[in-house]
Amino acid sequence: MISSQAYIDDVSWITDTSYKLESILQIADEFNRLNNIQINPDKFALMTNDTNALKDKFIKLNFGSHVQEIQLIRPTESDRILGAWMNLDFSKVYVFNQCKNIIAGYNKIIRNKQLTDNMMRYIYNAVIIPSIEYISQHTILNDKQVAAPNILAHTLFKKKTNLVMTIPNCMIHSSLGYAIKDISAIQLQRQVTRLHNQLKNKGLLGMLSQLSIIRLQQETLSVNNVLTGWSIHLKDLKIKFNLIASTLTIMYDNNLTCQSNIKRKIMGGQLPITQVLNSDLLFKDRLNYHLYRHNIYFLSQIMAADGLRLLTYSDFDKLDSSHFDHILSNDQTPIVEHWIHNINDDSISPSIQAPVLIKCTGCELKDIQPRSKRKTANNRCLLFIDKKKTINVKAQSIQDAYILDFLVFEYIAMIENRIKYSTTNAQEALVRSMLDFFHPTLLRNQLRNIQDTVKGQSSLTIYTDGSFKRHSNTSVMMGSAFKIIETNSIFQCQIQENPSVIKAELMAMIMALLCLDKGTRVTICTDSQIIINQFSKINTLSILAVQRLKLQYSILWILFIKLIRFKDLIMTLQKVKAHDSDDHSNIVDKLAKEACSKECLVIDPKLLAHNGTICWNHKPMERNITLMVKDIKETQYIEQFFMLNRNRYFTSPSDLELFDWSLTFRYIKDKFDETSAFDS
Structure with a gap:
């Protein structure tokens, strides 16, 4: 017996010509022979959309020293590349049929088996669903396709x-x-988590994702960042083969949105084209492609100057061709004489030649035919222009020519840059003041007063606490408070949304850090061991690593870490026992409880909006995305149940108050847990 070890793998090559493919195969053959790598030529397959090659079932290609016959895969047929099934027609039918076949095969196996309901649930959730999830990871199924399996x-x-x-x-x-x-x-x-990870990536994947988003914004003629301004349902989506667009549609259908500190707003008009044309008209006969090819995003761009007619494509060609003109009449619609760049040497780029203009003797821009019978009059290129779409050019007249003060292409760049992107970043406001993002004004002013009080302090001790009160099954109150010992400064406020003791405590710490100077040595005393343990785990990690941990209230944790590093704070968390003999701890505990009935602090979402922050109902998700989506769908199931015609009795608010819902749901759940059906 000979002891040996072998490795098995497959490889995929992508080229645009058969010549390049044969060149790659020659190198691969030399590499295989050099390293004693055995290959199986019978497994070779070629996917192509070349109609001439598809006339036969096989194609012959030079593979190193011999000719290899390779099976052809047609554009309608699918093949697996890096674990994903795809075809050149970008059809989802194959993946959809695979999903149905998986469930059909599962049904066939268990149809005559003696299984309990819990057994079937486990097999379906732990075996069947992961298989479907893996196969369809790059395919988004519509409502009808999802309903079938x-x-x-x-x-x-x-x-x-x-x-x-x-x-x-x-x-x-x-x-x-x-x-x-x-x-x-x-x-x-799966898709929301994938999109979130793409947008958070700082490497090549993140850069390519941003380029894809810009391209999608152009394709949809959106004047805002498509991440923040998406408003197309899945049933109305006309853009095919775009995974980001499909993901945004299913998010929009489930009231999920993205927040981004990158505005990428297109300016230049009042009424966007998308508010005039619906999606059916906009994507019919590739109208959207022709519009963004001419940089048309607003209605004013396709209207004539008098507002009485729409422009034609020939008008667009004139508008898109920038030119230099000498004004002859300074009316509302001036008459100008066309001048052109004098190119002396064709072998040199025009961009570096002298900026000398000479008269144009006639071209396609010519609008006005002179009435003079002189031959020289016909050699003048005269036209009308829109004064609003011009810029002044500085030039010196020398005989029959003009010399510009700048290069010709610098002026062309000025006039053609009609569409500008506004890429304002909300995080730049960190340098000015983060407190501007906190409302209402009364609480913001209190924090500013504390900020002025502790100014110049090099070392501080702060006690923080959070309170969580449940008044009923539907009413929860949170309060946060902190006290700075050295200056005897106190602050308290109510906190709302996603209630928990951890959030209330963490918010108290964040508000305390906002008031500190740079380089302050601070000791925060808290009774929350959970926060101390969590902080010790993430304190030395990068922001990107913290994002990948998918912590609960990750947005607040990231803000907490950023504050420490931005202000260069030397911070220590110290555990104090709750309700003990520490007077400061007892005072802060009382303040936090009282804060539940105080004014509520509201944080502007712009402060928490990082690129790709997933929101539900336009509010940033503070929990793990997968768990949050699960809870959203769970709520939708209950809502669907109550909206059934048979349950219309429960839709009356007065009748709903008569039920003890906590006891009812607990009884139903216990019944399901104790009872299991058995099919003999």
């Missing part, structure tokens, strides 16, 4: 568990029911 799963599950077929599917997916995973929910979780 879901129906296959629902039907068999109801039969095996002896449930009536009329039971709402939302209760099959809800955690109050059987918690069978929904393909649409899994798809939303």
